[in-house]
Every structure is written in structure tokens, then in C-alpha cells.
Amino acid sequence: MALNYRAPKGMKDNVGSQQEELEEIFRLSSDLFRLHGYMMISTPILEPAGLFTRTIGEASDIVKKEMYSFEDRGGEVLALRPEGTAPIMRAYLEGGLKSRGLPQKLFYYGPMFRRERPQAGRYRQFHQVGAEVLGSDSPLADAEIISISAKLFGALGVQDYTLLLNSLGCRKCQKDYLAILCPYLEEVKEDLCEQCLVRARQSPLRIFDCKEASCQDALSHAPMIVDFLCEGCGRHFSELQEYLDLMGINYRVEPLLARGLDYYSRTAFEYQFDELGAKSTVSAGGRYDYLAEELGGSPTPGVGFSLGVERLLILLRSRGKTPLKAYGLDVYVAPASASYKKAALLILERLRSAKIRSDTDFLDRSLKAQMRAADRLGAKLVLIVGEEERQRNVVVLRDLAGKKQWEIPVEDIEREVNNFLERKRVDDGDG
Ligand SMILES: [Zn+2]
Ligand SMILES: [Zn+2]
Structure with missing residues (x-):
């Protein structure tokens, strides 16, 4: 079929269970965030492009190659957000959220946009969940932020991750470090790729990102x-490790971990999983104590993380897990012929009032075809309305999985259906 329009390259439609899976991750993580005292925030999908070029860094892949930016009809240069932290810091500063008391603990979920090379599981519109603690430089905040991913992975039954941890120091440590690193890079420049040479000039701290x-x-x-941390940064890093030990979270200090964004200071971390022989980073974050100043605000320490929802779902699938509980229909109401459509509609409305997931036929199909439809929809029960039954004021319930059926009085429908669903939940061990 020669369609006139298709979804943009690298972007996809999420239908049915695909969207339900995304929603389920949003729901699970929102519950976790609220459990830890975080408040939800949503920011516009479009932001001034400068918000990202300034903070993520001109030399980063995201800004140089992947960001969707354009001039709108008023001549303003806007970008589809490639990440969530800079917009949230902007919102914090612009909205004066400081006046609500510190720290501000905020969480978000939603689509992000990066024009990456199309490959399996990478989308140009993808989803992240994430959280930020603004206004505290305590390593307690870092520990909490790090722990939330571990808890989410635990809830989903995937705990075979490696948590990599590093400290990138503060301006003072970075200055001392660069005084040693830059001459070293000069020495080995013959062996560096073109992009690393650019990094060596523009943001040498990110040189270790190269694969x-x-x-x-x-x-x-x-x-x-890590060998150049000042006293304050050294103490911050060791306290963070003490808190993680207390919380029973395993990690490995990885001195090469740099994170691909310019604004990180002190803590950087990544949760990696083995995925088809390669490392896949599913969740990552760190501290960004200088970000607020980059945006023209007063100094505001912050720490946060984001988690790629599509990557998490790929991982879950590869481990044979699904975040989904049974989302199928409870009851399919099937009129034996068109003359019982009205009786069926009344029953359907009663079921829905009783919060029982139910549906019916919209295509005037035969009873046999309706059974097939019910099966396709995952209905646990079919409720048949027919002449003989109508005369005796009963309907037939058919258990699709158990392949048995029985009659029930019309006035008992809700109770009978609920009893059946309850028994089934117990039998399926779903509590
Ligand atoms: Zn320092
Ligand atoms: Zn390189």
C-alpha cells in the first residue's frame, strides 16, 4: 500500500501493550518517587536551543549531531528537549521554586528527542523517567538518587546490573587535574581520533567518553x-560510598567514568547491564553543582538521574520479564442474535458501572465469530444473552480458559462475575 505519510524515521507509534508497558514503568517509578518524597514536574517539550548548547556543551554529540533545533516563525531558535535536567533547573530558577523550601525534590517522565543513527532499540523520540534534588550538596541526596534505580530494577526482577561510580571533583580539583591531563593528552595526541582531538581542546574532561x-x-x-580530589570532594565521595554501603547497594568505583555532558561535577554514576555481549547503560546521572550558574541563576547544587524507558523494556524482554499485569478484558457480552442487542447493552452498562472491564460486538457477528473476538481480546468470561435464557430471566456465563459454561440469574450478574474473577486471581497466584 503506497501510503502518503509515515511516522518520521526513528520514531514509532506505541499501540496497545507497547503503550501499556511504557505507562506501567511510569506508574512504578512515580510510586517510587512519591515514596521518597518527590513531587512531579512537567516542562515544555520545546525549550530555547541555547539552554542545551550552553549546558550540555557545544562539543558534545548531543548538541553537535543529535539535537532537533529550528527557528520558529518568530525567529526564535527552539529545540526539542534532548534531556530533562537543564529544563528542570531552568524551571526551578524561573519559577523561584527555592521559596518553597529546600531541597526541592522533583521527578518527571516524558518524551525526549535525539536524532541518533537508527538502530535496533534506539529511537529518535524516546522516553525517560528521572528525578532531581535541587538545593542540597549533601552526599545523602546523591545516595538517594542512586538508590531509586536499584529499587526500580529490583521491583522489576532485574538485578544483574553493575553500578559504576566516580567523582569528577569540583572546579578546584578539575583545575589541578587539567594541569596534568592536558600535557598528557598533548603527548599521546598522535593516537587520538579526530573527535578526541576536538574534545582535548574544548572539554578535555570528557575525553574518556570515546569508544x-x-x-x-x-x-x-x-x-x-579521583587521584586529584580536593579535601571537600574526597570527603563527599567517601561519605557517599558509606551511605551506599549502609543501603546495601553494590557499586564499583570506575575512575574512567566521565558521562557525556559538560555540567557534571563530583558524583557520576551509571547502571550497566550485559546485553548481547555489549554493555547497555539503562540509567545514569550525577551531580551538577554549576548548572544553575551556567543558566544565570544563583549557585544551586543539584543531583539527579534519568532512565531510558525503551532500553529498560528491551532489557526486560531479553530477561523474559514483562512489567505488565493482565490487562485483558474481564467479560465479553455476546448477544446470540441482533434482536438481543438492547438487552446486551443494558447488561454491559451494569458491568461497567460495577468497574468490570467489558466489551461487546460492534459488527453484528455470529455467536461463533463473537467467541473468536472474545478470545482475541483476552476476555476471561463470555456472557451470552439469548432467547431461551431471556424467557427464564437468566444468562449464560462461559469460562473461555476452563471451557465450561453455566447459567446465572440476571439479577446476580455482577456478583457472579466478581466471584469468578476473584477465584481466578487466587488460582493464578496473583493475590
Ligand atoms: Zn574538589
Ligand atoms: Zn577517540
Whole structure:
């Protein structure tokens, strides 16, 4: 079929269970965030492009290659948000959220946009859930932010992650470190790729992001930022590790972990899973104590993380897990012929008033075809309305899985259906 329009490349429609899975992750994580005292925030999908170029960094892949930005009809340069942290800090500063008391603990979920090379499981419109703690530099906040992903993975039954942890230091440590790192990079520049040479000039702290084997070789003996932490940063990092130990969260200090964004300071972390022999980062974050100043605000420490929902779903599928509980229909109401449509409609409305998920036929199909439809919809029961039954004021309930059927009085429909569903829940071990 030669359709005139298709979804933009790398973007997809989420239908039925695909969308339900996304919603289920949103729901699970929202519950967790609220449990930890976070409040939801949503910000516009469009932001001034400068918000991202300034904070993520001109030299980053996101800004250079992946950000959707355009001039609107008024000549303003806008961007589809590629991430959630800078918009939330903008909203915090612009809305004076500080006056509500500190820290502000905020969570979000929604679509993000990056024009990445199309590949399996990577979408140009994808979804993130995430949270930020603004206005506290306590390592307690870092520990809490880190712990939430671990709890979400636990709730979903995937705990085979590796949590990588690093400290990127503050401006003072970074200055001392760069004084050693830059001459080192100069020494090994012959072995660095073109992009690393650009990084070496523009944002040398991000040099370790490169995945090229030759660059990784060249950098294997590079000085590490963790060896240059000032007293304050050293204490912050060791306190964070004490809190994680107390919470029973396993981690590995990875001195090469840099994170691909410019605004991180001190804590950086990533949750990685083995995925088809490769490492897949599903959740990541860190501290960004200088972000507020970059945006022209007063100094505001912050720490946060985001989790890629589509990547999490791919991981769950590969582990044979699904976040979905049974979302199928409870009852399919089937009139034996068109003359019982009105009687069926009244029963359907009663079921829906009783909060029982129910549906009926809209295509005047035969009873046999309606049975097939009910099966396709995952209905647990079919309720048949026919002449003989109508005369005796009963209807027939058919258990599709158990392949048995029985008559019930019309006035008892809700009670009988609920009893059946309750028994089934117990039998299925679904509590
Ligand atoms: Zn420091
Ligand atoms: Zn490189």
C-alpha cells in the first residue's frame, strides 16, 4: 500500500501493550518517587536551543549531531528537549521554586528527542523517567538518587546490573587535574581520533567518553581525576560510598567514568547491564553543582538521574520479564442474535458501572465469530444473552480458559462475575 505519510524515521507509534508497558514503568517509578518524597514536574517539550548548547556543551554529540533545533516563525531558535535536567533547573530558577523550601525534590517522565543513527532499540523520540534534588550538596541526596534505580530494577526482577561510580571533583580539583591531563593528552595526541582531538581542546574532561580502541589504549595510562580530589570532594565521595554501603547497594568505583555532558561535577554514576555481549547503560546521572550558574541563576547544587524507558523494556524482554499485569478484558457480552442487542447493552452498562472491564460486538457477528473476538481480546468470561435464557430471566456465563459454561440469574450478574474473577486471581497466584 503506497501510503502518503509515515511516522518520521526513528520514531514509532506505541499501540496497545507497547503503550501499556511504557505507562506501567511510569506508574512504578512515580510510586517510587512519591515514596521518597518527590513531587512531579512537567516542562515544555520545546525549550530555547541555547539552554542545551550552553549546558550540555557545544562539543558534545548531543548538541553537535543529535539535537532537533529550528527557528520558529518568530525567529526564535527552539529545540526539542534532548534531556530533562537543564529544563528542570531552568524551571526551578524561573519559577523561584527555592521559596518553597529546600531541597526541592522533583521527578518527571516524558518524551525526549535525539536524532541518533537508527538502530535496533534506539529511537529518535524516546522516553525517560528521572528525578532531581535541587538545593542540597549533601552526599545523602546523591545516595538517594542512586538508590531509586536499584529499587526500580529490583521491583522489576532485574538485578544483574553493575553500578559504576566516580567523582569528577569540583572546579578546584578539575583545575589541578587539567594541569596534568592536558600535557598528557598533548603527548599521546598522535593516537587520538579526530573527535578526541576536538574534545582535548574544548572539554578535555570528557575525553574518556570515546569508544575507539586506539583512544582507549592511548588513555589507559592517563592520570585519573579521583587521584586529584580536593579535601571537600574526597570527603563527599567517601561519605557517599558509606551511605551506599549502609543501603546495601553494590557499586564499583570506575575512575574512567566521565558521562557525556559538560555540567557534571563530583558524583557520576551509571547502571550497566550485559546485553548481547555489549554493555547497555539503562540509567545514569550525577551531580551538577554549576548548572544553575551556567543558566544565570544563583549557585544551586543539584543531583539527579534519568532512565531510558525503551532500553529498560528491551532489557526486560531479553530477561523474559514483562512489567505488565493482565490487562485483558474481564467479560465479553455476546448477544446470540441482533434482536438481543438492547438487552446486551443494558447488561454491559451494569458491568461497567460495577468497574468490570467489558466489551461487546460492534459488527453484528455470529455467536461463533463473537467467541473468536472474545478470545482475541483476552476476555476471561463470555456472557451470552439469548432467547431461551431471556424467557427464564437468566444468562449464560462461559469460562473461555476452563471451557465450561453455566447459567446465572440476571439479577446476580455482577456478583457472579466478581466471584469468578476473584477465584481466578487466587488460582493464578496473583493475590
Ligand atoms: Zn574538589
Ligand atoms: Zn577517540
